[in-house]
Each structure stands twice: as structure tokens, then as C-alpha cells.
Amino acid sequence: ETVFQPLLKDNLVAKGIVLSFITDFFKEYLVENSLDDLIALLKRGKAEDNLLDFFPSSKKSAEAFAEHFTKEGLLQLVQYNEKKMFEVKLTEMKSALTTQIAEQADVSEVIETVRHHMKEAKLPDVDVVRLLWDVIMDAVQWSGKNQQQNSNSALRQVKTWAKLLHTFCTSGKLELELMYKIQIQCYEDAKLMKLFPDVIRSLYELDVLAEDTILYWFRKGSNPKGRQTFVKSLEPFVKWLEEAEEEE
Template sequence: MHNTDVYNLLWLWCRLLEFLPLNRRSEEALAASFGARGLAELLRLHRAQASQEARRDLTAALQDDLADDKPVRDLIQDLRDMAHKHAIPDHEVIAIIWQCVMSRSEWNKKEELLAEQAAKHLRQYTPLLEAFAQSAKAELALLTKVQEYCYENMNFMRAFSKLVVMLYKTNVLSEEVILKWYREPNSTKGKMMFLDQMKKFVEWLQSAEEESESGEDDD
């Protein structure tokens, strides 16, 4: 579908709303009414546009709150409220958090100093990240974002493993998700470059995992 067609349909949507009683302009009523009239595609486009706008609004609100140095506990509550209102899942919220947090710093151009600077910068936001990393899907979304960021910003290439280890030590990323990321293929750019960086840490995780399983067997 061409952009012109999309805009025309959305314009039609807005016009059609005017013909519905005020008490029937809820999403549920609109879905039923428009579905019955063969306008399911229009409803889908409306929801997609509303979803994009909600994500832009959440991003802008978080950027403003970060600029105002709002306490993390308030950031968490505000994000939860907005995410709940617009049905934005945690794995998408955490990707937005990463994007906003990483855009807030001027990075050192020396690679040997950058990894420590980035870890220190991120550490202050780990409670915020942890609040939305409550599922394997959300954790994996964050880990994938870290991977993308380090690949796309060349100075961060050597910082990847340090950032992942820091997120593990601060309980943002779990052992299970890191091992899943390491063992299973994904199409995100840069993974092959970071596998070697992560090898020693993953071997340590695997060793700890095996010791834990052995202990359970002994019991």
C-alpha cells in the first residue's frame, strides 16, 4: 500500500469518527463497528499509527525526565504508567530506555577509557533497566540492543563484554539469557564479532552452571 493510500485511509478514519456517538468511540466499539463494515484494514492502520505515536511520546517523556534528573523510582513509575496506558510491552520499553540512556553522554574517544566510562554511566541506570528486565524476552531485547550499539559505534567494539558483565553483576541480565544469546544464532549485526569477547565469561558461567547441576544431583 502506498503512503498516499495510507494517509487517505487515516483521513477517512478521522472523518468516520465524527459520525459515531461520543460514548461509542472506544477502541472496542470502533473495532466492532468498523469490522462489521469491512474496515478491518483501516482499523489496523489506525492502531499501528497510534502505537508508533505512543512510543515516540514515551521516548520524548523519558528524555525530558532524564534531562531533569528525575529520581529513578519516579522514572520507573512514569514509564510503567505510560506503557500500561498504551500497551507497550517491557521488551520494547527496555529498548527505548537503552536508547535514551546511551544518548545522554559525551563519550571518550580513547577506547581504553571508553569501556569504563560507559560502564560507570550505565551503572547509575541499572535499577531502571532491571525494573523492565523481568522476563527473558525483555532481557534478550536489551542484550540485542547492547550488541547493535557496540557494533554500530566502532569505539564501543571492545566494550561489549565489559558492559554485559556489568549488567550481569547488577542483576539486569541473567545467566540463562546470556547463555541463550551465546548459544543460539540471531540475525542482529555484529554477534560473530562479540562471541570471542564473551568466550571466557561464558565458560565461567557454564562451569558455574555445571557445578550447580552437580550439586543438585548429589542432593
């Protein structure tokens, strides 16, 4: 388990000898062991987060890592590393946004932060939308028992950051993903269960969710989790939408 650290001698790394050795070791180890076993071994050897240290300086990049180990038939290691890097980038973005929202930064600054992270880390829109909702709701000051206070706090937060959500919910598909996210969160957190219709209505009034998205969700697009409860709770609002549509 301490075998990895002594390998990291600059001259051996620079010549590619270490990478060659470690590649052969990984391949041999995985003949009779699983990737999980290998990752556990790397963790114990404090090497899991530093696999690029085995690469010569000219090849210390995610692209070189993927190219090398794919070529060597270790695609599962490449996929594991990509997933890990993706999670790290999401966490970094969440941390930056959490700080900005806690400090009540201007919404335009927060939008720029999101765009920067999306560009740098190539983060998919859908993951960004889900993360934005998490960060916004995490900043709500929840009351233990006062449902009305919780409702007011959540809706105030939604209103404050509606422009942020609007900026990145750029399609019906992403709006629907936001509705799924809200539905699941309300399903999993008892104090939010009754907030669902108020939040959806607020997001509609703030131009984050389109009428078509809400109607699609209501008719056939909702997530199975708590579906009946949430559909029923949204019925009055949907009825109002449909009547308004007919009047037009």
C-alpha cells in the same frame, strides 16, 4: 483533498451522517486504490491524525473506531490506525523518560513513569525493554575518538539505571531481548562495537542479566548481526562464568 474539513459540521457528525459518508468513501476508494494511497490522501487533506473527528462524540474512542471499520470490512485501516497509535504512545513514553533521565530524576520516579505508560497504553514488555535501553544510551555523552572515555560513560550510565532495567527485565526472554538490543546497537554503531563485553559483564554484575541468559545467548541465541565478533569478544567472560559454575 479539502473535502474532509467541510464535513466536520457538528450536527452532521453528531447524527453519524459524516461517519456513514466517509465509510462509504473509503470503501469505494479502496476498490481501485491501495491503503497507502488512501493514507496519502488523508495526509494531504490533514485528516490522517484526526479520523476520530468523523465519529459522534459518544463513539470517539479507539475501540469504537476498530469496531466500526472492522464491521465495515476495512480491517487494514483498523490495523494501520492501531500501529500508528502504538507508535505515538511509545514516542510519548520515550519523550517523558528522556526528560527524566536528562534531569537525573530518582530511579523510583522513572519506574513509576514507565509503569504508568505501560498501563495506560498497554505497551508490551519487550517494546518497553528495548525503549529503556535506547533512552539510557541516548543520554550518554559520547566522545568523538576517546574509546576509553566512551566506555566509562556508557558503563556509568548502565550502573546508574541498572535498577530501572532490572525492574522490567522480569524473565529470561526479556533479558535475552535486551541482549539482542545491545548486540544490534553495538553492531550498528562503530564506537560501541568494543563495548559489548563490558556492558554485558556490567549488567550481569548488576543483576540485570542472569548467567543462564548470557550462556544461552552465547551458545545458540545470539542475533546473526556481528555474531562471530560478539561471541568471540564475550568468550573470556563466558569461560569465567563456566569455571565459576563448575567450582560450585
